[in-house]
Amino acid sequence: DALKYLTEAFQSTTEGELDDIIENVIDAVEKQPLSSNMIEQPLVEAAVQECSRAPDEAIENVFNIIGAFDIPRFIYNSERKKFLPLSMTDLPRPSLFGTARDKAELFRERYSILQQRTHRHELFTPSPVDAHPDDSKNKFQLKTVETLLGSPAKVGEVIVLGMITQLKEGKFFLEDPTGVVQLDLSKAISFCCDGISCRPAGGLYTESSFVLAEGWYEDEVFHVNAFGFPPTEPSATTRAFYGNINFFGGPSSTSVKASAKLKQLEEENEDAMFVFVSDVWLDQAEVLEKLHVMFSGYSSAPPTCFFFCGNFSSAPYGKNQIQSLKGSLKALADIICEYPSIHKSSRFVFVPGPEDPGPGSILPRPPLAENITQEFRQLVPFSVFTTNPCRVQYCTQEIIIFREDLVNKMCRNCVRFPSSTMDIPNHFVKTILSQG
Numbered sequence: 001d002a003l004k005y006l007t008e009a010f011q012s013t014t015e016g017e018l019d020d021i022i023e024n025v026i027d028a029v030e031k032q033p034l035s036s037n038m039i040e041q042p043l044v045e046a047a048v049q050e051c052s053r054a055p056d057e058a059i060e061n062v063f064n065i066i067g068a069f070d071i072p073r074f075i076y077n078s079e080r081k082k083f084l085p086l087s088m089t090d091l092p093r094p095s096l097f098g099t100a101r102d103k104a105e106l107f108r109e110r111y112s113i114l115q116q117r118t119h120r121h122e123l124f125t126p127s128p129v130d131a132h133p134d135d136s137k138n139k140f141q142l143k144t145v146e147t148l149l150g151s152p153a154k155v156g157e158v159i160v161l162g163m164i165t166q167l168k169e170g171k172f173f174l175e176d177p178t179g180v181v182q183l184d185l186s187k188a189i190s191f192c193c194d195g196i197s198c199r200p201a202g203g204l205y206t207e208s209s210f211v212l213a214e215g216w217y218e219d220e221v222f223h224v225n226a227f228g229f230p231p232t233e234p235s236a237t238t239r240a241f242y243g244n245i246n247f248f249g250g251p252s253s254t255s256v257k258a259s260a261k262l263k264q265l266e267e268e269n270e271d272a273m274f275v276f277v278s279d280v281w282l283d284q285a286e287v288l289e290k291l292h293v294m295f296s297g298y299s300s301a302p303p304t305c306f307f308f309c310g311n312f313s314s315a316p317y318g319k320n321q322i323q324s325l326k327g328s329l330k331a332l333a334d335i336i337c338e339y340p341s342i343h344k345s346s347r348f349v350f351v352p353g354p355e356d357p358g359p360g361s362i363l364p365r366p367p368l369a370e371n372i373t374q375e376f377r378q379l380v381p382f383s384v385f386t387t388n389p390c391r392v393q394y395c396t397q398e399i400i401i402f403r404e405d406l407v408n409k410m411c412r413n414c415v416r417f418p419s420s421t422m423d424i425p426n427h428f429v430k431t432i433l434s435q436g
Contacts, residue, residue, distance in 0.1 A: 002044040009048055027243075062265060063304070065349055065384045066249040066391040068364035074247060076112055083245060096362060107163060107208070108177055110435075114210050114230045115161055118142065120241070121231040146178035148217040155217040161230065163210050164415055172415060174213055174222060181222045183213070188224040190416065202418040203229055204410045204431045229434030250393045257396050266395035271301070274394075278309040278403065279353070282328030288335065295339045302345040304394070309403040310353020322357055326372050333379035348383040351390060353403050363404075364389060
């Protein structure tokens with residue numbers, strides 16, 4: 001039926017256009033969530049309709065706020081070598097109150113993604129059969145923990161990808177899906193891999209971090225000479241392997257990075273501007289005065305969006321916190337209404353902080369309760385109270401906002417603190433990129 005439909009659909013197509021159209025249809029089919037190896041007529045019809053859709057017919061929102069509970073969930077299927085929507089698997093829906101299995105699945109899924117990314121890196125891809133012998137010397141091969149544990153003799157100079165854990169007080173271990181091995185980090189240095197070689201570098205190595213550990217194994221202990229984070233990968237390279245799946249979220253069925261229309265809108269609107277403000281203590285008169293100054297300065301050229309991140313109160317706890325916060329938001333709304341250009345043109349997004357009203361220290365944090373924000377939303381219609389963390393999509397740009405004191409927490413829990421304490425921000429960014 002699918003072949004018959006394609007034959008009828010392409011009858012009026014010229015021979016010169018046929019090859020390009022077939023390629024576009026194949027790309028569209030690959031983007032569809034396949035439930036089996038058989039490609040049926042409804043799926044082919046959807047692919048043809050997507051290819052024949054005029055660019056102006058595509059409804060693409062320029063600006064979207066995506067809450068943590070609206071983010072699409074994909075699971076990597078190793079047999080089909082592609083990501084599948086959670087709805088096409090037998091796994092349960094995400095829950096704030098997960099089981100022990102959910103925690104194990106979280107780390108197992110992250111290991112799988114990092115392992116694939118590492119294998120795609122130039123230093124870890126096998127050399128061609130006809131390659132020069134010197135090229136093979138610059139290649140590395142990943143081993144598993146199971147390989148070490150299964151060896152009765154000393155194993156020298158191996159690289160293992162695994163997660164740092166502390167299963168016993170004061171003793172660190174390396175864990176992967178095949179097993180766990182004790183580590184000796186007394187002589188270890190840190191390194192990073194670029195496109196040419198591996199060289200010394202820093203980072204914030206904490207428990208549950210995935211690392212590439214290089215060293216030798218003897219007497220049930222893996223003696224680490226050097227360890228580093230898995231290599232990073234540009235998003236364009238990742239999309240070359242997985243296509244234009246929309247992992248980020250939002251109304252678009254495909255990644256906004258591939259939208260020429262949104263890219264054009266972004267380039268045309270080069271004056272678009274976001275303003276981020278954090279720890280906005282709305283119960284402090286001095287803060288409200290400074291907000292007056294800020295809005296006054298932007299009133300002649302209103303930004304696209306103001307992002308206000310918590311905490312929104314200087315005193316995080318107390319029986320009057322909720323009532324006080326309602327009054328503070330009302331005061332902020334009154335200030336915004338004093339600047340008509342900003343009130344009509346700008347959007348306002350609120351991300352709760354760790355000590356704002358909510359369910360303790362559980363992440364992701366839900367938005368501020370509706371009974372707290374109702375009056376503000378009535379006065380400022382273009383306002384969004386979202387989760388922490390959340391995602392922002394503007395044209396082809398994708399931004400993640402996470403209000404948490406991550407740097408302090410990671411520094412306090414470092415397995416090995418970086419020698420260059422003046423460069424902590426770069427160490428932090430390197431860690432996040434490598435673990436993602």
